[in-house]
Amino acid sequence: MEDLFRSYWWLLFPLGFFVFGAWDRWLAYKRSQAQLDLLRAYTTQGKDPPPELIKAVREDDFGDDDDYGWRERRRYMRRRYRSPYWALRTALVTGAVALGFWLASEYAGPAVDFWPFRLVAIILTCVAAGHAVVALLSYSLRGR
Structure with missing residues (x-):
């Protein structure tokens, strides 16, 4: 059991993000x-x-954050997230990170176990492919 926590300590970060994201959504609700x-x-x-x-x-x-221009920035980011450029950019960046993990899984030294790198590479490749599909669909359906 101790080896489990020593090997997977990095899972605390995604779990923490998940917990804080759920807390943020609860407060917004x-x-x-x-x-x-x-x-x-x-x-x-x-x-x-x-x-x-x-x-x-x-x-x-519900806050008065007009002093810092958050409202305008949020509107700008909302428009930006809907653009095909944003989806294509996200697909390329995620694909580049996935490529890095693929290379790390292939060229890991003999003392390093390669399967965690390969698992992350597979997941990031699927995410990049999903963003690429969204980008292609948003380019083709943009005029409608």
Whole structure:
């Protein structure tokens, strides 16, 4: 059992990212639920909700981070994620990292076990292929 933790210590990082990502999504859910409850309270009283609340619900942003321009940056990044260029760039970068892991699995020294490198290379190759398919589809369906 001790060897298991010594060999797979690096799995703590993806598990930590998963836990913190789930926590972030839970907090976002609770924030949107509170916004909708506040809107529901205004409508049951027959009052008009304040425009700031409606704007916050629409933009899915409840903080006043206008001082730093986060709202505009998020809009820009949303548009950028939808572009075919972004999907193609992600496919190329992920493919380059996968190629690095393939090379590491092939040229690992005799003292190094190669199968973890090969496993990561297979997973990253599948992710790169998925992004390449999304890029090709977004290029072909762009005009519709």
